[in-house]
Every structure is written in C-alpha cells, then in structure tokens.
Amino acid sequence: MSKLTATPRQFPAAKTALQFGRLLTKNNNQWRAKPLTDDDADRFRDALARTGIQKPCAHDSYLINLGSPKHDVRQKSIDAFVIELERAEMLGLLGVVMHPGSFLDSSEEEGLQKIVDGLDIALEQTDGQAVEVWLETTAGQGTNLGHRFEHLAYLIDNVADNSRLGVCVDSCHIFAAGYAITTPSEYKQTMAEFDSLVGIDRIRAFHLNDSKKEFGSRVDRHEHIGQGHLGLEPFRHIVNDPRFAELPMYLETPKGKKGDEFDQMNLKALRGLSAL
Template sequence: MPLLGAHMSIAGGYYKAVNAAATAGCDCVQLFTKNNNQWAGKPLTDKDCEAFKGALAEHGITHPISHDSYLINLGSPADELWKKSIDALVIELQRAEQLGIPYVVAHPGAFTTSSEEAGLQRIAAGLDEVHRQTPKIAAQVLLETTAGQGSNLGWRFEHLAEIIAQAADPDRLGVCFDTCHVFAAGYAMQDKKDYLATMRELDKTVGCDRVKAFHVNDSLKPQGSRVDRHAAIGEGEMGLEPFRHLMNDRRFKKVPMYLETPKGDRDGEDLDVINLRTLRSLVA
C-alpha cells in the first residue's frame, strides 16, 4: 500500500498537525514550520520539538516533511530579495533539522524581469549559498514541479535537471512531484501509455530515484493551462486514472505522497478522509 498523508495545520502547536494526520488516517504528514506568508517566525523551543517528535512516535506517523515559505524566490534578479530568500531557506532547513524533518519542499523560483536561463542559474547559485551556510544539516531541499504560472520555473522536468546539474552539491537536492502542477504544465497522465511516457521523460531528465515525495492533487484547470488550482481527487480535470497509475507504480511504493487538496467537510465527513479513501481504493 502506498504511503499516503496530507498537509496539516500547525495552529496550536506542531504536534497538532500530527494529531490531525492520525485522526484522518494518514501514514505521513506535511506541514509549514512557520507562517508561510511571513519572513520571520518564532524560534522553535525544545518543548515544541519534543512534543512534535513524541506525537509522531505515539501515532506511528512517518515521513514528516515541511514546505517552505511562499515568499522565497531564489530565481529573483533583484539582489535584496535573492539574499533574503537565501537567508529564509537556511532558516527553513534549520527548523526542519530541529524537528527531525528530512526534507523541505521548495518552489524553485521565478525569473520575473530576467530570462529563463538567468533564472535557472540564479536558483542554482542560491542553493549553493544555502548549502554553504548549512554544512552540517542533514535536511535536504526538494525542488517541486510547478504549473508554470507567470515566470515560475520548474514546470519542465528539464528546468529541475538543469538546476541540479549546475548545483555544486547535487546530492543534497531531490524532487517533489506535484500531480496537479505536472498536468497543468502540459504533461499527459490519463492514459497508461501517456503516464508511462511522462514518467520515462522524468527518469531520463531528473531520474525517478531523485523523487523523494509526491503531492497528490487533482487540477481544477485543464492540461497545459499553466494554472495552479488544486481539486479533490477524481473531481478535477485529471479524473481518477492518473492516480490509479501512480498508486500502482511499483517504483514509488516507498515514496510518501501528501494531499494538498481543499479542506473541509462533506456530509459531515472530513475531505482528507474522503480523498485518502479514494486513493486507497485505486490500489490493485
């Protein structure tokens, strides 16, 4: 059975995200380690970290993962924002390390007023500086596939491959594959042959072994729209088939997968519970 979980809120304490994951029937959990729309965050206390790790052990939740701040842009040509983004990503890795989280998911960045090539170089240089400042930290950055809105990079597998190739320490980088983003970026996944072709391309450019996490989300917008809008599993433009292929892909049976689908209730039942049940029902 695949390792399935969801992104959960840290409101009221980091351990609360783990408790919520357990209540929903998750195997794994994703969280922010601070407010994702602010640069600064309250320092983590030993109590925070102990309660979080204790909750993971108590509930048997594995593969905790964090997502970095949406303000970070390592692709920015503006020096002030670029340096601020480097500092912020260093802090994200430090916080993950304190909490015992092995991976921090990060959107690669947007080139804004420069060019695609300049943006990719800027991201690789930014990651090199982050790595220089965190030599003893085990937590790694996972570059997320994006939908490619605006000047966002990472919507082609080649973008991720180029960033990794340019990085001085590529072994400290992995990839997070977001199903909605890849579909919105234009990759086909509905038919089995299309899914296999997309995964072949991923393997050829980035390497399937570099994929350390999945975000499992359906897409509100059509294939190739380059618009990032998540939908419940099987209720968007993707339908159930891409998820059926993924749930039964033996290459990824030990890679954790996290829902980032809309939250709420339907007929008194938690939507995360419904989405997890749908995904598990697709396993052959």
C-alpha cells in the same frame, strides 16, 4: 497524506487514518520566526510519535524566491530558506519542499542560475545536515520555474553538492504544465522523459491533487481526487507504480470547514485504486 499547517507547538493529533504528514514550521507569510528551542523540538517529536504519522516533511514559505532579480528579495529568500532547513533539521523532518522560484522581469536562464547560486549558499550554510531539499514540479504560472523537467535537471546538475537534492512531483502541476499521464502509454512516456532528464531516483515524494483547470493550462488549481480534469486513472498509475511504493504521497486537496472531512474522502478514493 494530509498537509498539516501547524507550528510545532500546535501539531495536532491525527484525526484521520493518514500515514504521512506535511507541515509548515513557521508562519508562511513572514520572513523570519522565533527560533526553535530544544524543548520545542522534543515536544514536537513526542507529539508526532503519538500521531503515528510517518515520513514528515515541510513546505517552505511562499515568500521565498531564490530566482528573484531583486537583490534584497533574493537575500531575504536565501536567509529565510536557511532558517527553513535549520528548523526542519531540528524537528527531524525528511525534507523541505520548495517551489524553485520565479524569474520575474529577468530571463529564464538568469532565474535558473540565481536559484542554483542560492541553493549553493543554503546547502553550504547547512552542511552536515540530513534534511533534504525537494524541488517541487510547478504548473508554470507567470514566470514560475520548475514546470519543465529540463528546469529541474539544470538545477540538480549545476548545484555544487546535489547530494541533498530531490524532487516532489505534483500531479496537478505536471498536468497543468503539459505532461500527459492519463493513459498507461502517456504515463509511461512522461515518466520515461523524467527519468531521462532528471533521474527517476531523484523523486522523493508526490503531491496527489486533481486539477480544476485543463491540460496544459499552466494554472495551479487543485481539486478533489477524481473530480477534476485528471480523473482517477493518473492516480491509479502512480499509486500502483512499484518504483514509488515506499515514497510518501501527500494530499493538498481542498479542505472543508472542519479541515479533515475531505481528507477521508480523498484518501478513500486513492486507497480504492491501490493494488499494491
């Protein structure tokens, strides 16, 4: 459940009792990367097996914006995303989590369609691969798309081959975007809305983060579990929902100086809520 920001060559042994891992397959601030070799991939898989971490996934580069109205940025984004998928496939990862994109100085409608077109190209160029694309729910900062369930539904419904598309639900993001999940009735209503628009079966993973900012703020600031505006109850609902019992749930909460001491604290808080 910890984010492991390491290259395949630097994949660390698990120091905490974490079951799931998320990583970056390359430098997150560069468009391209030195190609992986078969030896790189083999050593990564061996290292991963030694950690005991299950259901690994990657997050794509934050430089990528498939919704950009700027042709050069969009083309770089498509090329970079294809590289992300190819690297994840070589490493045997389940999926690549991505922020759908931002429309900048265009319109929401134009941005969504550009993302659809970009996904079509990337999925076609990686046809035959098993690795999936997990669209992440966003907080809705600026012109970011993906903060409404309707956005996700549009992308999934309009991509030519959506068989490899899933969703990663971020608890902080949907809270900041205005979806209430604190009381049992709020949680039930929000999940019912997601199911109606997107389909609950499209959820592949969760990012479990509390929020430093208020409900509906559309500001993405993560906090330790139970120490932010979400509190503990939303996490109790999620970790005890039998529909999600087999799904990976990853922490993206703040890190300490050593990197993992807060993971133990947050993991303990979540496990204390679980009745499954």
